[in-house]
Amino acid sequence: MITSLRWADVDLGAVRANCARIIAHLTDGSHLLAVVKADGYGHGAVKVARAALDGGATGLAVATLEEAHALGSLVPAEQVLVMGGLTIDQARSASAGGWCIAVSSRELAAALRETEEVVPVHLKIDTGMGRFGCSPAEAPGLARFIGDSSRLRLAGTWTHFASADSDDAMTRAQFERFIEAMATFEVDPGRRHACNSVAAFRHPEFGLDAVRCGIAIYGCEWPGMRPALALRSVVTHLKTVAAGATVGYGATWKAPDKRRVATVGIGYADGVHRARSNRGHVLVRGRRAPLIGAVSMDAVTLDVTDVPGALVGDVATLIGPDGDEQITAEQVAEWSNTISYEVLTSIGPRVERRYSE
Numbered sequence: 001m002i003t004s005l006r007w008a009d010v011d012l013g014a015v016r017a018n019c020a021r022i023i024a025h026l027t028d029g030s031h032l033l034a035v036v037k038a039d040g041y042g043h044g045a046v047k048v049a050r051a052a053l054d055g056g057a058t059g060l061a062v063a064t065l066e067e068a069h070a071l072g073s074l075v076p077a078e079q080v081l082v083m084g085g086l087t088i089d090q091a092r093s094a095s096a097g098g099w100c101i102a103v104s105s106r107e108l109a110a111a112l113r114e115t116e117e118v119v120p121v122h123l124k125i126d127t128g129m130g131r132f133g134c135s136p137a138e139a140p141g142l143a144r145f146i147g148d149s150s151r152l153r154l155a156g157t158w159t160h161f162a163s164a165d166s167d168d169a170m171t172r173a174q175f176e177r178f179i180e181a182m183a184t185f186e187v188d189p190g191r192r193h194a195c196n197s198v199a200a201f202r203h204p205e206f207g208l209d210a211v212r213c214g215i216a217i218y219g220c221e222w223p224g225m226r227p228a229l230a231l232r233s234v235v236t237h238l239k240t241v242a243a244g245a246t247v248g249y250g251a252t253w254k255a256p257d258k259r260r261v262a263t264v265g266i267g268y269a270d271g272v273h274r275a276r277s278n279r280g281h282v283l284v285r286g287r288r289a290p291l292i293g294a295v296s297m298d299a300v301t302l303d304v305t306d307v308p309g310a311l312v313g314d315v316a317t318l319i320g321p322d323g324d325e326q327i328t329a330e331q332v333a334e335w336s337n338t339i340s341y342e343v344l345t346s347i348g349p350r351v352e353r354r355y356s357e
């Protein structure tokens with residue numbers, strides 16, 4: 001039997017508990033839509049979606065039609081929102097799935113209208129993100145256009161915050177623009193939703209009918225949440241190097257004195273960003289071992305001089321707990337000059353996902 005060199009332990013119980021915690025934080029009447037795009041932020045979309053629903057989520061959100069399709073019959077199709085932008089051609093085939101489709105323009109709405117089925121749509125208003133969405137001024141007309149069509153049903157109206165983590169004034173202004181735009185609708189806006197995780201945490205009063213939480217259900221970026229994923233690999237080689245010896249591509253690390261160096265079987269092809277070269281730690285035997293040298297495609301190297309008894313075969317924890325120590329995705333993000341979202345979604349297909357409750 002071949003055992004994996006690299007794996008992610010995914011704790012579905014954590015996802016369930018995190019969802020329940022988010023729901024407890026929301027104002028009455030606000031539902032949780034669990035965002036499971038990008039294969040459930042790298043955790044495995046179907047498993048995570050099931051756990052989130054068990055934890056009280058009443059809907060799921062994905063970015064693409066393929067992702068919606070991959071959810072199969074986990075929930076009635078109308079409980080799945082496809083948030084991403086679609087091409088006109090895609091719109092023509094989108095109706096068959098029965099999912100709620102995000103609409104940002106009259107062209108897309110018109111294309112959806114050409115289909116056989118009645119398509120539930122969520123009208124997106126751009127209140128400051130500048131990405132998808134119609135302008136607040138266009139929104140009432142587009143809502144009427146949707147409402148007037150026998151092939152479309154306005155199931156929801158939504159917006160997305162640009163800086164909910166860093167700019168309260170902007171978030172509040174976006175929220176007000178959203179509410180003002182809907183106040184001019186001549187039709188029922190359907191389910192109104194605006195918040196992502198950080199907005200739901202900081203502004204439960206902006207919860208409206210639903211919030212769309214991703215990162216928090218995975219246990220990140222929300223105080224007190226349980227991280228759902230641990231990323232692990234194995235020490236495949238150990239050596240003692242003399243003072244002055246270099247390690248890795250570019251010889252960017254030089255031993256200051258005699259050192260014990262461990263090679264671990266996970267690299268940038270698995271989501272350990274190259275920006276982490278010579279930065280941060282990996283846990284071995286419950287100790288923090290500095291990552292030394294450049295990250296390779298399939299391996300990283302650690303200074304395990306201060307890890308007593310380190311052996312080939314030892315588990316190396318890149319994210320998650322080991323003994324009394326813990327490395328979070330947020331910490332890894334800092335070392336990698338990125339955000340926890342990218343750390344999680346970069347975990348590659350060679351990393352086996354192992355699930356526990």
Ligand SMILES: Cc1ncc(COP(=O)(O)O)c(C=O)c1O
Nearest residue numbers: 035083160196197212213214215
């Ligand atoms: C439109 C939209 N809503 C909600 C989310 C979930 O955001 P978060 O993971 O910060 O909760 C995302 C994620 O990128 C998104 O693009």
